[in-house]
Amino acid sequence: MRKIFIWALVASLAGFLFGFDTVVISGADKKLQTLWNSSDAFHGTVVMGMALWGTVIGAIFGGIPTNRIGRKNTLLWIGILFFFSAIGSALANGPYVFAAFRFVGGLGVGASTIAAPAYISEIAPAKDRGKLVAFYQFNIVLGILIAFLSNYLLRNVGENSWRWMMGVQAFPSFIYSVLIFSIPKSPRWLLSKNRDEEAKSVLQRMGLEADFEEMKKDIDADNANAALANDSIFLKKYRTPLILAFLIAFFNQLSGINAFLYYSNRIFQEAGLGESTALLSSIGIGVVNLVFTLLGVFLIDRLGRKILMYIGSVGYIISLTLVAMAFFLHWQGIMVPVFLFLFIAAHAIGQGAVIWVFISEIFPNHLRASGQAFGSTTHWILAAIIPSLIPFLFSTIGAGVVFLFFAIMMVFQLFFVAFLMPETKGISLEELSKKLIKN
Template sequence: MKKIIVWSLIASLAGFLFGFDTVVISGADKKLQLLWHSSDTFHGTVVMGMALWGTVIGAIFGGIPTNKIGRKNTLLWIGILFFISAIGSAFANNPFVFAAFRFIGGLGVGASTIAAPAYISEIAPAKDRGKLVAFYQFNIVLGILIAFLSNYLLRDLGENSWRWMMGVQAIPAFIYSVFIFSIPESPRWLLSRNKDNEAKKVLQLIGLEADFEKMKEEIDIDNANVAFTNDHIFLKKYRTPLLLAFLIAFFNQLSGINAFLYYSNRIFQEAGLGESTALLSSIGIGIVNLIFTLLGVFLIDRLGRKVLMHIGSIGYIISLSLVAMAFFFHWQGIAVPIFLFLFIASHAIGQGAVIWVFISEIFPNHLRASGQAFGSTTHWILAAIIPSLIPFLFSSIGPGVVFLFFAIMMVFQLLFVFVLMPETKGISLEELSEKLIKR
């Protein structure tokens, strides 16, 4: 079990780079708009939004290398993409070059949401799978916190401080890439490629060699289905896991989480806080996110995925409604940060802890990467569109209306969880496939 934990932690470091890459731009947001004299629309869609469109492409096509070259090799290439993006963004001399290198980093983010959860779910025992896959989310949150802290510490390095903010990510990207060499390939992927001896060696390393025959039999059945039926996730029999993956990803972004993370400084300044206070408040957001993610990781295999989603949905509705009221009634001072702390806590213990675990569980072995890609693509298309519109929406209809819309959408998420979402706690991946597939 110790080896599984170590390998899961190493693979989940892709989440650290994801979180860091997503949030580091918030410290450079206004500096870059002033430097390049960008309009709100250009700044939102090109300078800020291009990484998110890279993430969409990475999510759409990330399932291909994850299936073809393996989970481990894909994770290695993800580290290389993040390294190139960090160096290139730091040395960019115009918005288009900057956007191009941010796009490369986005490819890494999108692919990581497929390869890392798939890898961890395939090496983890059923009773610990939720906790181990949630390491990925924990590292996303840790990356977010370190990015906020890094931005704060580097803020006074002059007019080029944004270059240091963007470039420092090269260090963890390099370290992560080196660590990936120490993990084995997923035994389930090896079996799906008829590399039985290699799979058996990995299972022996983790003390699960007794499961070899059962796992091989189930994967052989999956492979036969592919060979004889041209199986794919859009067949009618897979509509339940497909719908579940779509809805959990859809509601994740309709909470406004990525819009908030990308523009946290701008939101705090809209609420009347100074720039330094806004940066400090962002660090507070990162700390709250980390604490409640740890709580979610602790509870996900105890209370289950569905209970955490209920808790998170109710917290979303309360906190987002309060944020909207704060902007409508011009509440100043500490009110907005407190409400947003509640918002991030609700996200961390609910959607944040659950989404990547849940999507990685609900598809059969031979379609896991494809299903993960579908859920991730839904997530990232919305994550690209919504934050790109934030500068325009704030200046046109105001932040109060925007946050009220997010609050209303979370009412619908609560209904989805209550009516449609199944509990997946403690059930093997193969049993879940049988339960959710309509034959």
Template sequence: MKKIVTWSVIASLAGFLFGFDTVVISGADKKLQVLWNSSDAFHGTVVMGMALWGTVFGAIFGGIPTNKIGRKKTLLWIGILFFFSAIGSALSNNPYVFAAFRFIGGLGVGASTIAAPAYISEIAPAKDRGKLVAFYQFNIVFGILMAFLSNYLLRNTGENSWRWMMGVQAFPSFIYTLFIFSIPKSPRWLLSKSRNEEARKVLALMGQESEYEEMKKEIELDNNNAALANDNIFLKKYRTPLILAFLIAFFNQLSGINAFLYYSPRIFQEAGLGESTALLSSIGIGATNLVFTLVGVFLIDRLGRKVLMYIGSVGYIISLSLVAMAFFLKWQGIAVPTFLFLFIASHAIGQGAVIWVFISEIFPNHLRASGQAFGSTTHWILAAIIPSLIPFLFSTIGPGVVFLFFAVMMVFQLLFVAFLMPETKGISLEELSKKLIKE
């Protein structure tokens, strides 16, 4: 079990790079808009938003290498993409080159949301799967915290401070890439490619060699059925997992989480805080996110996925409603930061802890990467559109209306959890497939 935990942690470090890459741009946000004299629309969609469109392409096509060359090799290439994105972004001299390198990093983010949860879910025992896959989410929020902290520490390094902010990610990217060489290939992926002896050796390393025959039998049956039916996730029998993956990803972004993480210093300044105070408050947001993600990781295999989603949904509705009121009624001081701290805690213990675990569980083995890609693509298309619109929306309809809209959407999420979402805690991947697929 110790080896499985170690390999899960290493694979989940892709989440650290995901979190760092997503949020590090927030420190350079206003500096880059002033430097390149960009309009709100151009700045939001090109300078800030291009990485998010990279995640869309990474999510759409990330299932291909994850299936073809395997989970491990895909994770290796993800580290390489992040490394070159960091170096290129830091050395860019115009918004178009900057956007191109940010797009490359986005490819890594999108692909990581497929390969890392798929890998961990396939090596983890059923009773610990939620906790181990949630390491990925923990590393996302750890990366977010480190990005906020890094931005704060580098804020006074001169007029090119943004270059240091963007370039520092090259160091963890290089270290992560080296670590990936030490993990084995997924035994389920090896069996799906009929590389049976390699799979047996990996299972022996995991102390699970006794499960080899049963796992081989289930995966061969899965593959045979797939070959006969020319299987894909859009067939009628997979409608239930497809709808579940779409809705959990849809509501994740309609909470406004990525819009908030991308623009937290700007949002705090809209609420009346100074630039340094806004950056410092962002560190507090990152720390809150980390602490409550740890709570979510601890509870996900104890209370289950649905209970955490209930807690998160109620917390979202309360906190987002309060943020909207604070902007409408012009409450100053610590009101908005306090309510946003509650918002980030609600996200961390609910959607944050659950989404990547849940999507990695609900599709059958031969379609796991494709299903993960579908859920990730839904997530990232919305994550590209919504933050790209924030500068424009804030300057036209105002932040109060934006946060009220997010609060209303979370009421619909609560209904989704209550009436559609199944509990997946403690059930093997093969059993879940039988339960959710309607032949």
């Protein structure tokens, strides 16, 4: 189990780069808009939003290398993409070059949401799968916290402090890429490619060689069915996992989480905080996110996925309603940060802990990467659209209306959890496939 824990931890470090890359831009947000004299629309859609569109492309096509060259090799290429994105963004001399390198980093983010959860779910024992896959989410929020802290520490290094903010990610990207060489290939992926001896060797290292015959039998049957039916996740029999993946990803972004993470400093300044106080509040967001993600990781295999989603949904509704009221009633000072800390806590223990675990569990082995790609694409298309609109929406309809809309959407998420979402705790991946697929 110790080896599996270490391998899962190394693979989950892709989440650290994901979180760092997503949030580091918040420290450079207003500096870049002023430097390049960009309109709100151009700044939101090109300078800030291009990484998210890269993420969409990475999510759409990330299933291809994850299936063809394997989970491990895809994870290595993800580290290389992050490394070059960090260097290029830091050295960019204009908004289009900057956006192009941010797009490259976005490719890494999108692909990581497929390859990392798929890899971890395939090496993890059923009883610990939720916890081990949730390491990916833990590393996302750790990356977010470190990015907020890095931005704060680098804010006064000079006129071009934004270059240091963007470039520092090259260091963890390099370290991660080196560490990936230490993990084995997924035994389930190896079996799906008929590389039985390699799969048996990995299972022996995991202490699970006794599971080889049963795992091979299930995966051979899975592959045979796929070959006969020319399988696709869009066939009628996979309607249930497809709808579940779509809805959990849809509601994840309709909470407003990525809009908030990208524009945390702007939101705090809209609420009347100064720039330095806003940056410090952003660090507070990172700390709350980390603490409640740890709680979610601890509870996900104990309470189950549905209970955490219930807790998160209720927390979303309360916190987002309070944030909307704060903007409508012009509450100033510490009120908005406190309500947003509650929002982040609700996200971390609910959607944050559950989404990548849940999507990695509900599709059969031969379609897992495709299913991950579908769920991730839904997630990232919305994650690209919503933050891109935030500067425009704040300046037109106002922050209060935006947060009220997010609160209403979380009421619908609560209905989804109550009436549609199944519990997947403690069930093997093969058993889940049999339960969710309607032949």
